Amino acid sequence: MLCAMAKLLRIHRIFNVSVVVWLLGAAISHAQTPPAFSAADEAELAPPAKGTRVLIVTGIDYPGHHWKETAPALKAILEKDTRLSVKIVEKPALIQSRRLQEWDLIVLHFMNWEVPGPGKEAQENLARRVREGKGLMLTHFACGAWQEWPEFRQLAGRVWDPKLRPHDPLGSFKVQIADPEHPVTRGLPGFETLDELYTCLTGDAPIHIVAKATSTVDKKDYPMAFVLNYGKGRVFHSVLGHELPAYTNSPVMGDLMRRGAAWAAGLEPK
Numbered sequence: 374m375l376c377a378m379a380k381l382l383r384i385h386r387i388f389n390v391s392v393v394v395w396l397l398g399a400a401i402s403h404a405q406t407p408p409a410f411s412a413a414d415e416a417e418l419a420p421p422a423k424g425t426r427v428l429i430v431t432g433i434d435y436p437g438h439h440w441k442e443t444a445p446a447l448k449a450i451l452e453k454d455t456r457l458s459v460k461i462v463e464k465p466a467l468i469q470s471r472r473l474q475e476w477d478l479i480v481l482h483f484m485n486w487e488v489p490g491p492g493k494e495a496q497e498n499l500a501r502r503v504r505e506g507k508g509l510m511l512t513h514f515a516c517g518a519w520q521e522w523p524e525f526r527q528l529a530g531r532v533w534d535p536k537l538r539p540h541d542p543l544g545s546f547k548v549q550i551a552d553p554e555h556p557v558t559r560g561l562p563g564f565e566t567l568d569e570l571y572t573c574l575t576g577d578a579p580i581h582i583v584a585k586a587t588s589t590v591d592k593k594d595y596p597m598a599f600v601l602n603y604g605k606g607r608v609f610h611s612v613l614g615h616e617l618p619a620y621t622n623s624p625v626m627g628d629l630m631r632r633g634a635a636w637a638a639g640l641e642p643k
């Protein structure tokens with residue numbers, strides 16, 4: 374009996390100590406959590422007055438991905454379609470803003486390397502706006518964003534699986550048009566590129582592959598660009614775009630990105 378009481382007392386004590394530690398931890402982490410973004414940051418989300426509004430979200434990635442070079446290159450590529458008005462923001466946390474709904478197409482050009490992705494409110498905000506009919510585009514390692522968010526697999530169609538072989542060694546390969554009838558790829562020829570041929574995608578959402586490439590390592594075909602629907606919204610996802618030359622070496626790469634963006638934004642690609 375004594376022994377049982379002693380045990381109970383001990384459990385009680387441990388429980389109390391745990392509760393205090395937990396409360397302290399919660400209070401400290403709450404106090405240390407900085408605001409996701411400032412009013413000045415949010416003011417950057419004021420959309421352009423004219424055109425189809427395209428927001429490229431960047432600002433963090435794997436260190437080998439030089440988003441400060443590739444984001445402006447992508448913007449220049451997209452703006453060759455004069456219907457698209459493109460802006461870059463360098464704070465993924467802004468995805469949480471209500472102003473996100475003022476944009477027609479969000480382009481995810483970031484990967485939250487070694488830190489959590491934008492939190493639950495941002496996730497719900499992004500998913501909701503696509504579900505309700507706005508567009509989404511992803512480039513290269515954006516497939517690796519939000520590893521902690523299960524619904525991202527459905528939204529992105531395919532995501533990075535770190536257990537799989539990541540990619541062929543950086544080098545030249547041919548991107549083949551997998552569906553010459555799809556509005557995104559209609560009239561586009563296959564093209565040579567210098568890029569990473571990603572072999573690391575996983576997921577079971579229904580996707581439609583519009584461009585593919587054959588690995589020089591295992592001779593299998595892998596999707597390089599695909600489209601899907603998420604609710605009423607359109608998603609264009611391309612894993613191409615490791616570094617600047619990947620965007621600039623072939624004009625067809627530019628055509629593919631631009632046509633994919635237009636399609637996801639609900640326009641006829643041209």
Ligand SMILES: [Zn+2]
Binds near residue numbers: 438513514569615616
């Ligand atoms: Zn890369």
